[in-house]
Amino acid sequence: MKVQQQPxxxxxxxPYLETSLLIDLFTQEHGRLMLIAKGARRGKARTRGLxxxxxxxxxxxxxxxxxxxxxxxxxxxxxxxxxxKSLASGYxxxxxxxxxxxxxxxxxxxxxxxxxxxxxLSAGQSPRWILRVFEKQLLHHIGFGAVLVRxxxxxxAIAPARQYRYIVEKxxxxxxxxxxxxxxxxxxxxxxxxxxxxxxTLCALxxxxxxxxxxxxxxxxxxxxxxxLMRMLLNRQLQDRRLRSRRVAMEMHAYRTHHAxxxxxxxxxxxxxxxxQPPP
Amino acid sequence: MADPxxxxxxxxxxxxxxxxxPKSAQRMxxxxxxxxxxxxxxxxxxxxxxxxxxxxxxxxxxxxxxETCAICASAKRDAARLCIVETPADLxxxxxxxxxQGMYFxxxxxxxxxxxIGPAQLGIDRLLALAKADPIGxxxxxxxxxxxxxATADFIIxxxxxxxxxxxxxxxxxxxxxxxxxxxxxxxxxxxxERREVESHSAxxxxxx
Ligand SMILES: [Zn+2]
Numbered sequence: 001m002k003v004q005q006q007p008x009x010x011x012x013x014x015p016y017l018e019t020s021l022l023i024d025l026f027t028q029e030h031g032r033l034m035l036i037a038k039g040a041r042r043g044k045a046r047t048r049g050l051x052x053x054x055x056x057x058x059x060x061x062x063x064x065x066x067x068x069x070x071x072x073x074x075x076x077x078x079x080x081x082x083x084x085k086s087l088a089s090g091y092x093x094x095x096x097x098x099x100x101x102x103x104x105x106x107x108x109x110x111x112x113x114x115x116x117x118x119x120x121l122s123a124g125q126s127p128r129w130i131l132r133v134f135e136k137q138l139l140h141h142i143g144f145g146a147v148l149v150r151x152x153x154x155x156x157a158i159a160p161a162r163q164y165r166y167i168v169e170k171x172x173x174x175x176x177x178x179x180x181x182x183x184x185x186x187x188x189x190x191x192x193x194x195x196x197x198x199x200x201t202l203c204a205l206x207x208x209x210x211x212x213x214x215x216x217x218x219x220x221x222x223x224x225x226x227x228x229l230m231r232m233l234l235n236r237q238l239q240d241r242r243l244r245s246r247r248v249a250m251e252m253h254a255y256r257t258h259h260a261x262x263x264x265x266x267x268x269x270x271x272x273x274x275x276x277q278p279p280p
Numbered sequence: 281m282a283d284p285x286x287x288x289x290x291x292x293x294x295x296x297x298x299x300x301x302p303k304s305a306q307r308m309x310x311x312x313x314x315x316x317x318x319x320x321x322x323x324x325x326x327x328x329x330x331x332x333x334x335x336x337x338x339x340x341x342x343x344x345x346x347e348t349c350a351i352c353a354s355a356k357r358d359a360a361r362l363c364i365v366e367t368p369a370d371l372x373x374x375x376x377x378x379x380x381q382g383m384y385f386x387x388x389x390x391x392x393x394x395x396x397i398g399p400a401q402l403g404i405d406r407l408l409a410l411a412k413a414d415p416i417g418x419x420x421x422x423x424x425x426x427x428x429x430x431a432t433a434d435f436i437i438x439x440x441x442x443x444x445x446x447x448x449x450x451x452x453x454x455x456x457x458x459x460x461x462x463x464x465x466x467x468x469x470x471x472x473x474e475r476r477e478v479e480s481h482s483a484x485x486x487x488x489x
Contacts, residue, residue: 012394017299049464052427078465084438087431091393098394244396251398252391256438262408263443 001064006030007076008059009114011094013051015041023051023070024098025059028111032101035061037070047073054082054090054118079122088252089127091245093117093134100142100237113137128223133208135230139237146233147171148206160200160211166229167194168236172202195232197225205229287313339410341403342368342386351384358382360417364407364436366390366424374422382420385410390423390432399435411440418446425452 008027016022021037040047050057050073060072082090093114101107117134121127139145150157151164152171158164164172175196204211204222211218287309294305312320336342337349344350351357361382365371371384387402411419419440423429437447453471454463463471 015298049425049467054427055466075465078469081427081430081466083430083434087427087434088393095394245393248391248393248396248398251400252435255399255404255435259408259439260442262439263412 001068002060002062003030004060005058005074006060007111008057009118010051010053010055010057011098012053013037021051026097026101026111026114027059028108029106031105031107032097032103033068034066034103035059035068035070037073040070050075053094054087054122056115056118079119080124082118082122086121086124086127088245088249089121089131090118092131092243092249095243095245096135096138096234099241099243100138107141110137110141128227129210132205132223132226132230135234136205136208139230139233142237144233144237146202146205146229148202158199158202158206160198160203162199163196164199164202165194165196166202166232168232169193172197172199193232195225195228197229198222201225201229336388340384340386341388341406342371342384356381360415361420362411362414362416362418363420363422364433365422366429366432370422370424380420382418387423387432390426390428391435392428402432404436404439407436408439411443411445416445418448421447421449 006027006029008025010023011026011032012024014022016036019039019041021040023035023037023040024032025035026032037047037051040051042048047070056076056079058074058076059070061068061070063069097114113134117130120130136146136148147170148158150171151174152167153173156174158172159174163175165175166172198221200211200218201222205226210222290309290312291302291305294300294308295302300308312323333345334343335345335347337344337352338347339352340349342349342351346353358381361380362385363374363380363382364385364387365374366387366389368386368388371386374380374384385403385407387404387407389397389402391397391399391402410416419436421433421436423433433449440447451474452467453474454460454467458467460468
């Protein structure tokens with residue numbers, strides 16, 4: 001098989017033999033696949049700099065069987081690289097794709113969504129909502145999309161002002177009528193299989209737009225609830241195996257917090273943040 | 281006929297080397313046992329000796345037989361400069377180039393979220409303690425220009441900037457012998473954004489003297 005100029009992003013690259021790389025690509029028409037990039041680790045190889053994550057690439061490959069060989073790679077256009085927080089978000093998306101997509105399953109629309117998310121992150125937009133939309137799309141494309149439009153029991157349309165109990169295997173079910181008018185609790189009870197959220201959060205995720213009309217507090221509520229909903233649904237698919245990118249991001253955050261006044265104190269801090277300690 | 285157990289164990293041990301698959305491991309094992317038994321003994325003894333003797337320098341984290349390595353112990357080095365590199369091979373490359381006379385800190389890797397490698401594994405605590413205790417005037421970040429290398433540099437910058445120590449990064453741009461036509465957009469982009477004023481010939485000549 002020979003494929004020419006296929007749009008792709010590199011998800012992960014590992015050293016292979018003396019001078020080559022084994023690369024995991026997310027391609028537009030062929031989904032996720034693994035290729036050998038021969039000689040890509042040699043000093044002057046031009047491909048070396050290109051074979052890094054978050055660059056929009058045009059890739060060509062040839063070969064039969066499971067493992068084909070990369071024959072050329074070019075970068076299409078140039079955007080600012082991801083850095084700092086946006087980089088952590090990028091790695092998180094890549095790990096989700098590596099864990100949840102099967103090789104050779106085409107996901108053209110998801111590719112477009114991923115590309116959009118990377119572009120927005122590199123433009124410096126806040127990752128909080130970008131990641132939620134990406135997670136929603138990913139779940140949808142692997143066949144486990146969130147139920148966001150109708151009450152899973154009554155079949156009625158989701159009412160933005162109502163409280164719902166979202167149950168993992170089922171979807172949102174309107175909470176008892178007397179709690180509907182009550183203000184949304186800041187930290188509603190939840191567990192592994194269900195959580196309480198406002199209809200407006202479900203509507204925002206469905207429309208992929210924050211409820212701007214509600215202003216900042218409303219958006220903040222939607223952001224927090226959407227994060228917890230997506231995490232609950234994703235954990236189900238990840239079978240509770242922890243995400244490495246998430247643990248490393250938390251460790252980095254703990255370091256930044258722990259060492260914030262490191263140089264202004266007279267003596268060195270005792271100890272260091274424990275591995276994987278969650279940010280405060 | 282199945283291989284004897286010791287041969288199997290040798291093949292399994294060789295496969296722990298990066299880039300060595302079952303085929304190469306078998307080839308190496310048979311070569312050592314059949315054609316080069318002296319070489320095999322040498323390899324075995326060298327590995328055991330290195331394991332016993334070589335540890336990390338307590339100051340710069342590089343491999344060292346002594347508690348403090350030769351560079352850290354040298355009085356000729358400029359202790360006011362600290363260059364941060366990812367690996368001992370990177371340190372070696374800079375030493376070979378011969379332009380730098382300061383000290384080093386070797387991270388022994390880079391931040392790699394997909395491989396579960398965070399700051400704790402890179403000895404960042406020791407690096408910070410060093411920056412605090414020693415009279416350092418400049419920290420030079422010489423991590424690789426890969427996504428991970430740059431993420432590592434960004435992270436270290438965040439942590440050491442409050443110290444007030446001057447933080448610099450190696451210049452990025454066109455490599456020696458590079459031709460514009462074949463440059464990737466990222467490199468070209470950086471070469472443009474980090475272009476610098478041309479020194480006049482007379483000034484350059486004066487600086488050489
Ligand atoms: Zn040393």
